[in-house]
Amino acid sequence: MRMVKTALAALVVLGAGYGGLYLTERMLAATGEAMIAPSAPAPMRVDTVPVTMATFNETVRAVGTTRAIRAIELTPKTAGRVARIAFTPGMQVAAGDLLLQLDDRAEQADLKSAEATLAEARTAFERQERLNRAGSASDAAYQTARAALLRAEAAHDLAQVALEDRSVTAPFDGIVGLTDLAEGQLVDTATRVTTLDDLSVIEVAFRVPETILPHLRPGQRVEMTSPAWPGRVFAAHVTGIDTRVDIETRSVALRAQIANDDRALAGGMFMQAELILQERQRPTIPERALSVDGAREMVMLVEDGIARQVEIATGQTRNGMVEVLSGIETAQSGPDAQPAQIIVSNLQRVRAGMAVEATPLAASRVE
Template structure:
């Protein structure tokens, strides 16, 4: 009985083995090599771009303070009581415009007296001059009359200046600042009246490291930005270069001038300064086309249906583009898509990438 069971068990094991071998052969046959009609894998479709010529600049940034081209703290030449204030804070005034008048009755009277004295001296001189020509008067009397006339003219000029000093006039055209004066107030020569700023041109003072001294020259372009005008760039140029380096900071003071016809800038404003030292035009490629491996920067090119990896030297970055210093031909086609699937030597089907222009959102009205 035991022998029969052993024989049956052996038969079952052999049958199971033969069945497994049969199934394995069927599966291998079903997953065998693809038909020869399919051939090799199709080339990978990639988008390419040509290097774009972009202007790059060597620049240094600093912070500066704005100041009016001409600015003065107004004060009176004489003391007295204010009889008239002829301006309002914030007014634009022309050169020579009267701003403040002081009580001038005494000075006007002195001028009249000086005019009378001058008239008498002039008449006396005319008589002596006539007598001297006819020989009826001595030279001494003539010289005395002439000296009296000169003294009378000087006194008259002094009285006229004293009267003019009772009026404060604008030394140049500009904007008048705030004032606390009131009519009837008594002031002296130390009393601050107001400020006067010529804002047609703004000057900006800033400093740069002394190492840049050989590269500095008047007329270099300066770009300035202010928190008061987000997104706006003010253009100016270097107008002054200091003759000394600050021993404490080792920096050199510069002054730039900016046209300010629209009065957007005011004295005392804080500005970010970008001084352009030089410009150059170089090819540039999109930042996403670069691969960095250690100290190597690589790009993948499409050449005759094949991908080729090349080393390049890069420079500055601007608006998503990276400057290519060397290693790339202007006619190269740089692969910018499917880079994670492309390898050096792989077959590719290259198509030119369409440029995508994103419309900028409309800026706020005004403010440039």
């Protein structure tokens, strides 16, 4: 009997030990499964920039040559000896200022003689006029005195003009150029005294292809650059369009004017012209945010913390920014819609539908 009890006790102990071992294994297994259960991935950090608007232009490039808005070569109206040179090269002069004086002693004498003759003729005419009104002189004598007065006035005017022709004056405000004359030198009507240029406005002559003719109109904006002034852009506008197309070059001549208040430009300079045919406002994105898959162009947007891929159509590229023709607008909806946020970092790792943590960047920080 004792042996039976002992056997039963051993069986109970073994059963309890086996049960404890089984329960321990189950608990350890459950704990291990809980420890290795996958957790939700953390959102990927990305940098974003907003879509901005920029102006894009349809342009035509050409080359041109500058000239002053008014430019002439001054020559004497009559031959004579130089008595005085009244200017220095580069001087700013006003209209009417004396530039060159020829010897005019003979012309001054002729003018004095003409003034004396005129005074006599006027006195004689006034006397005949009084006699004619009083009936003491004939009409023939009156008409003779009147004709003599008219001839004296004409002679005086001719003497005055001859005297004025002995000097060269500025016909308009401008800057005088160099001269090779010297006082005492004999000159004639073919002798070049100097040049006079009105540099307040510079005119640029250039040509564009005839295919542009339907798009030309006065007042169009032109951006001018010169090798003499690297990095500077001169604002101009079209002031003249030729009515004919050159049959040899198949091009149209244009004229554009530039305000030249600081006298940076002079006549005869080489200029590069960019004629603005059309201006438009378009959304822009950084070029580095663009990805290409065959013929498709795509960008990644952030909406409510989720990455979204959008196919777009692009236009011009300027200074690292790409013009968006379509696609971005469809990523915005509602009257209070904010500009779309474009992902510009970790693009190789971001996938559509992925949770992201966006850090906005200023557009100026995107290169």
